[in-house]
Amino acid sequence: MSASVEPLHGIDYSLYFDVAALLAGDLPPAPTPLYGTREDGHALFYAGQVNLAFGDPEGGKTWVALYCAVEALRKGGRALVLDLDHNGPGPTVTRMLAMGADREALSDPTRFLYVEPEDRTHAITVVADMATWGPDVVVVDSLGELLPLFGSSSNSADDFTIVHTRILKPLAKAGACVIVIDHLSKGSDSRTFGPGGTSAKRRAVGGVSIRVRVKDAFTPGKGGSAYLSVNKDRHGGLRAHCPTGDREPLAGVFELRVFSDDVLEPTIRAPKDGESAPADFSISAAADPQRLAEDVDALDALDPPPLSQRDVCKRMKWGGQRATEALRAWRERSQS
Structure with missing residues (x-):
């Protein structure tokens, strides 16, 4: 705090941030992410x-x-x-x-x-x-x-x-x-x-x-x-x-x-306009191999066989991410 400011009731203003000095100069720019740089040049994580x-x-x-x-x-x-x-x-x-x-x-x-x-x-x-x-x-x-x-x-x-x-x-x-x-x-x-x-x-x-x-x-x-x-x-x-x-x-x-x-x-x-991640927050089957194997077995038992992700979601009552992972693994096993 400027020395010209008279102390009030014995307050030591040097212990506090000098907002007046900040406002008298240029305000610091808003922080921007610096690491985890995308292909378009924008980054994800902040320094400091x-x-x-x-x-x-x-x-x-x-x-x-x-x-x-x-x-x-x-x-x-x-x-x-x-x-x-x-x-x-x-x-x-x-x-x-x-x-x-x-x-x-x-x-x-x-x-x-x-x-x-x-x-x-x-x-x-x-x-x-x-x-x-x-x-x-x-x-x-x-x-x-x-x-x-x-x-x-x-x-x-x-x-x-x-x-x-x-x-x-x-x-x-x-x-x-x-x-x-x-x-x-x-x-x-x-x-x-x-x-x-x-x-x-x-x-x-x-x-x-x-x-x-x-x-x-x-x-x-x-x-x-x-x-x-x-x-x-x-x-x-x-x-x-x-x-x-x-x-x-x-x-x-x-x-x-x-x-x-x-x-x-x-x-x-970088994401495209309108692109989003799956809204399903359930446990990923890819992170749980046993559950993925069980899901593939469940799809294998369907009659008629599953046709699409939407078909799997509707018949199995699963979220989109789970249906996509299971259907991909089921098709890979069917072709092997």
Whole structure:
């Protein structure tokens, strides 16, 4: 606060943000997403914010997050992978190499770091290091394993707030685009709303929350794809470049195309006008192989055989995504 302002009742105005100085100059521009760049140049995730990518297992969440880490390295920046799911350094680095990460950058500890925290002390030490190291992208995989590391419950708002304050918020304050991976519960109501557990998770998202739903199952040698929908966008910088009309507009389609045996071509295709992701929030059959097999058996028993997705939806009373996945698998089995 300007020194010319007389103190009132002993108030120390230096403790408060100087709004007058802000308004006297140019107001800062609204934040815009910086990582997870689509083919049209618009990005998904915000720098300096906690972002969320959530969905079912095997839906492509980790692929999307690592894609952003690779992007940071390509831009000459730094990336940290905080692997609490114990995916392993080998598989993680292999995925990043397949998506075009530079070997020298991955080998350089001033550019890329990978860690599996052993306990909360280890995790807190890593976060303290990042204040100096200055990561551009941090992948936290996953929130479901980070909370137990602190003896915290996913359903407790207080527990989550403690972990957010100790781990996630400091990483964002260090300037990083923090991409936290989280999972969906099995309850239909909570799945529609967002990730499982306390609603404090959603409130803590300062950037964007992206729902990741498998489109084509991610399989070795074949690639895969996933719908990316906007569950929350605090600043509106992503939603402004998405089709309007849906509660969760489609932000893009993440695609992994096989280029050669060891090389994948990752892209995020921008949504077309009027394009949307399936509105069915039920558990994806592609994420549950046993249920997919049961659905295929159910279609095999239909007389007459199923003709289309609409036919399956009508006769089986299934949602569109479930019908599409089951019908595709049934046709593949019928042709084999």
